[in-house]
Amino acid sequence: MDAKVAKKLGLKERYALMTRGLGWDTSYQPMDKVFPYDRFEGIKIHDWDKWEDPFRMTMDAYWKYQAEKDRKLYAIIDAFTQNNGHLGVTDARYINTLKLFLTGISPLEYMAHRGFAHVGRQMRGVGPRVACLMQSIDEIRHAQTQIHSMSNYNRHYNGFHDPMHMIERIWYLSVPRSFFDDAYTSGPFEFMIAIGFAFEYVLTNLLFVPFISGAAYNGDMGAMAFGFSAQSDEARHMTLGLECVKFMLEQDPDNVPIVQRWIDKWTWRGTRVLTLVGMMMDYMLPKRVMSWREAWDIYFEQNGGALFNDLARYGIKVPACAAQAAIDKEHVSHQAWAVFYQYCGVSNFHAWTPSPSEMDWLSNKYPNTFDKYYRPRFEHWAEEARQGRRFNNATLPQICQVCQIPMFFTEPNDPTKICYRESVYKSEKYHFCSDHCKAIFDHEPEKYVQAWLPPHQIYMGNCFPEGVDPTMPGFNALDEVLKYYHINKGRDNGEFVGSEDEKNFSAWRELAGKN
Amino acid sequence: MTVVAREKYEFAPKDTVDKFHGAQLLYIGWEDHLMFCAPFCWPVPPTMRFGDIPQALLAPAYGAHPDFAKIDWNKVEWYDSGSGRRMQPDVNKSIAENGLKHKDSLRFRTPGLDGLKGCSF
Numbered sequence: 001m002d003a004k005v006a007k008k009l010g011l012k013e014r015y016a017l018m019t020r021g022l023g024w025d026t027s028y029q030p031m032d033k034v035f036p037y038d039r040f041e042g043i044k045i046h047d048w049d050k051w052e053d054p055f056r057m058t059m060d061a062y063w064k065y066q067a068e069k070d071r072k073l074y075a076i077i078d079a080f081t082q083n084n085g086h087l088g089v090t091d092a093r094y095i096n097t098l099k100l101f102l103t104g105i106s107p108l109e110y111m112a113h114r115g116f117a118h119v120g121r122q123m124r125g126v127g128p129r130v131a132c133l134m135q136s137i138d139e140i141r142h143a144q145t146q147i148h149s150m151s152n153y154n155r156h157y158n159g160f161h162d163p164m165h166m167i168e169r170i171w172y173l174s175v176p177r178s179f180f181d182d183a184y185t186s187g188p189f190e191f192m193i194a195i196g197f198a199f200e201y202v203l204t205n206l207l208f209v210p211f212i213s214g215a216a217y218n219g220d221m222g223a224m225a226f227g228f229s230a231q232s233d234e235a236r237h238m239t240l241g242l243e244c245v246k247f248m249l250e251q252d253p254d255n256v257p258i259v260q261r262w263i264d265k266w267t268w269r270g271t272r273v274l275t276l277v278g279m280m281m282d283y284m285l286p287k288r289v290m291s292w293r294e295a296w297d298i299y300f301e302q303n304g305g306a307l308f309n310d311l312a313r314y315g316i317k318v319p320a321c322a323a324q325a326a327i328d329k330e331h332v333s334h335q336a337w338a339v340f341y342q343y344c345g346v347s348n349f350h351a352w353t354p355s356p357s358e359m360d361w362l363s364n365k366y367p368n369t370f371d372k373y374y375r376p377r378f379e380h381w382a383e384e385a386r387q388g389r390r391f392n393n394a395t396l397p398q399i400c401q402v403c404q405i406p407m408f409f410t411e412p413n414d415p416t417k418i419c420y421r422e423s424v425y426k427s428e429k430y431h432f433c434s435d436h437c438k439a440i441f442d443h444e445p446e447k448y449v450q451a452w453l454p455p456h457q458i459y460m461g462n463c464f465p466e467g468v469d470p471t472m473p474g475f476n477a478l479d480e481v482l483k484y485y486h487i488n489k490g491r492d493n494g495e496f497v498g499s500e501d502e503k504n505f506s507a508w509r510e511l512a513g514k515n
Numbered sequence: 516m517t518v519v520a521r522e523k524y525e526f527a528p529k530d531t532v533d534k535f536h537g538a539q540l541l542y543i544g545w546e547d548h549l550m551f552c553a554p555f556c557w558p559v560p561p562t563m564r565f566g567d568i569p570q571a572l573l574a575p576a577y578g579a580h581p582d583f584a585k586i587d588w589n590k591v592e593w594y595d596s597g598s599g600r601r602m603q604p605d606v607n608k609s610i611a612e613n614g615l616k617h618k619d620s621l622r623f624r625t626p627g628l629d630g631l632k633g634c635s636f
Contacts, residue, residue: 040521187519339552376632377550395576397553398542398620406553407544416635418544418554420620422597428528429618431542431597444518449528456530456540459558 011056018058020049023126037122041187043259044252048125051247054239055131062134066141069229073145076225081152087512090218091286092157092505093496096349098150098223099159100280101211103348104176106146107167111180112195113139119188128247131240135196138233142226149226156508157501159348159492166348169463170485171454172276172340174404178451179273183266185447189248190262196241198266202307204234205299206274210281213289242307249314256315261443268321268436271328272403278333279340282362283354291365296329321436327412330366334374335408341381342393343406346478348487350496353382373415390495394478396455400433401448402440409433425449532617541610542620543572544596547629549636550580554596554620565613566606582628590627596620 009017026034038045079085089095113136120132147163154160167173183194212227245263248255278292290298300322308318337351344351354362359378362370381391397406411417421432425445432438441448457463461470464480482489491500518524532539535558544554555576563571569588577583593602597620604613615621630636 036521041519335552338549342552373634376634377636380550380631380636389579391550391579393551393576395551395555395557398544398556399553408552410549416547416549418546418549418622420544420554420596420622422620426528428531429597429616429620431618431620446518446524446526450526451529453530455556459538459540459556460534461536 015053015056015058019053019130020126023129031124035122035124037188038124041189041258043189043248043255045125045248046251048127050250051125051127052243053127053131054243055236057134057236059134062137065232066137069232070141070145073225073229074148077149077152077222080222080225084508084512085219085221086153086156087505087509088219088221092501093284093350093352094214094218094220094286095153095157095501095505096159096351096496097211097214097280097284098153098220099349100276100284101223102146102150102160103163103166103170103173104276105207105211106143106150107164108176108180109139109143109146111184113137113143115139115180115184115191115195118184119191122188128240128244131243135233135237135240138230138237142230142233145226145229149222152222156504158488158499162486165486169454170346170348170487172343172347172405174452174454175276176273178404179269182269182447189258192241192244193259193262194266194269196237197245198263198270200234200237201241201245202267202300202304203270203274204238205303206295207277208234209299210277210289210292210295214281214285217287217289218285245311246314249311249316253315260316263316264319264321264436265440265443267319268325268434268440269403271321271325272405272433272437275332275336275405278329279336282333282365283337283358288361291362292333293329293365296325301326324412324434324436328409330369331373331410331415334362334366334370334377335410338374338377339406339408341378342391343397344494345392345394345489346482346485346487346493348485348492350494350499350501352496353378353385369415385495385497396458398431399453399455400437401430401451401453402432402437404451404453405433407431407433530618535617539610539615539617541572541615542596542618543568544620544622545573545577546594546622546624547635548577548580548582549630549634551577554622559610561611561615562609564606565604565608565610568610580631582625582630585628586625590625592624592626594622594624596622 025031032039116132116136116139120129120136123129123132150160167177183191186194208227212224215223215227245259248259281289281292281295305318308316340347341351341353359375363375384391399406407418407420409419411419419434421435421438423430423432423438423442423445428449430441430448432441454463458477458481463484464470465483468480469475470477479489487493496502530540537560538558539561540556541559542554542556545551557572559572574583593604594600595602602621
């Protein structure tokens with residue numbers, strides 16, 4: 001008699017059993033009560049099984065891949081640390097990009113972890129639940145590997161010491177923070193469009209390529225390694241975001257206008273946040289990768305254009321804000337660096353004027369705008385600094401109610417005029433940097449009236465260390481705000497030239513080649 | 516539009532005038548002077564004389580600009596930022612008497628002074 005040997009399961013069957021096969025419908029309570037969040041946004045899902053899993057990954061394979069990547073990553077970090085790799089970067093100015101990343105981006109990775117855990121819990125379909133679970137674990141791993149990679153710099157340089165404290169307090173960090181808080185407090189489908197699609201798919205290359213290529217170009221093996229270690233995760237995240245948007249669009253035609261509105265909103269929200277990246281690329285990297293404008297051309301206009309062509313068959317249009325972004329791409333990085341140059345006394349990293357050769361690079365990359373509008377500013381400030389009058393701004397700015405960026409953006413048709421927009425809601429006035437931020441507010445004013453705007457909070461008296469009495473003689477508001485931020489005045493911030501970071505880097509590098 | 520939510524979604528606005536210890540917020544921007552990257556925000560007592568704004572608020576904020584000392588305050592033009600409407604403030608009356616409310620936003624133009632190097636800087 002022939003023995004009956006059970007056939008080994010194929011990848012597809014094993015995947016089906018280990019993901020979708022694990023779910024069941026609840027019996028004590030109706031499914032609508034157990035999953036109360038996946039219907040209220042108006043998105044109609046008729047068949048969750050139509051969800052396609054692009055990666056077909058099960059947890060055993062996931063842990064195996066991630067463990068392998070971590071082993072490589074930590075070997076590189078160790079080598080970098082033991083060899084004093086920080087002294088091999090192009091210039092100590094570069095290190096300020098890492099401070100921006102650590103305080104502005106890494107905390108968002110952690111919030112993405114929480115967000116995807118929440119969305120995974122709330123979607124009743126098993127396919128997206130498993131995909132969200134893995135992305136959630138990826139995101140906390142990214143937060144941790146970034147902190148580990150950059151902690152070596154904390155031993156030697158100023159401003160790295162307290163990112164999780166700073167993200168909740170420092171004025172400009174309210175920009176990335178409010179972006180994520182906005183997404184995190186929306187429903188699960190909007191979160192998927194906000195983070196999974198607009199951020200991870202449409203805009204992610206504009207964040208990761210500049211930072212990680214920037215690290216590679218500037219000799220930072222540590223940061224480069226965490227970027228590469230995250231890269232295969234990012235590919236999975238992009239696919240999840242795209243699958244999610246297609247799934248929503250295919251399930252019901254009523255979903256299309258809702259999805260379109262979210263795409264419009266989150267593409268603009270993301271574009272505003274990425275202003276910080278543009279500034280980093282054009283001004284903070286001593287060895288530049290490409291200009292912000294070039295990156296925008298390639299990653300948004302070309303790649304994003306192809307994506308929106310693909311989505312056109314569902315009735316999705318290119319977001320309305322793309323036209324303004326196409327104008328802004330020649331201006332925002334210069335305008336943003338001017339902000340950080342003058343407000344570096346209250347930020348957690350240093351600022352400087354570009355050197356003459358760097359200005360020539362900018363002229364070349366921005367032939368329509370740099371010489372006409374921006375070079376004269378930086379030349380004036382450089383001259384003022386030479387005369388001992390380094391320009392600083394200590395008065396708090398008006399900021400946008402939605403993106404929370406100081407209102408430095410100019411009118412789309414006139415780069416010499418600040419763009420002012422406003423709305424009145426329930427007798428209270430609100431101000432915006434652009435038509436698109438105003439439109440976002442006007443659609444959901446009840447949400448944005450709650451915004452925690454740093455200048456207003458300072459004036460309310462909410463941004464001083466506990467126990468400080470603003471009515472006491474000798475009270476210095478600025479000093480107390482910096483203490484509340486955990487910024488060491490003059491060490492962590494201010495002008496780069498003459499800073500402790502600059503001096504130490506140069507002294508240590510010299511020592512490294514001497515006896 | 517209202518927020519699409521599972522429950523009633525209504526919250527008190529965070530920045531109402533009662534939170535500012537008797538002051539109201541006033542925003543002011545100087546047209547054609549982009550050395551100062553954005554308009555400024557100040558808490559001001561509603562009783563402040565409009566004519567005191569230049570010395571009390573603007574001089575400490577804008578004084579570093581070479582144009583500031585040259586301003587003839589009788590010739591300055593004031594505008595409501597949002598509507599762009601020209602205003603004719605009475606410098607001897609208070610901010611409140613001039614009709615300015617919490618979070619009003621103004622811009623001022625200084626004819627003949629349009630920043631450095633021909634780039635509204």
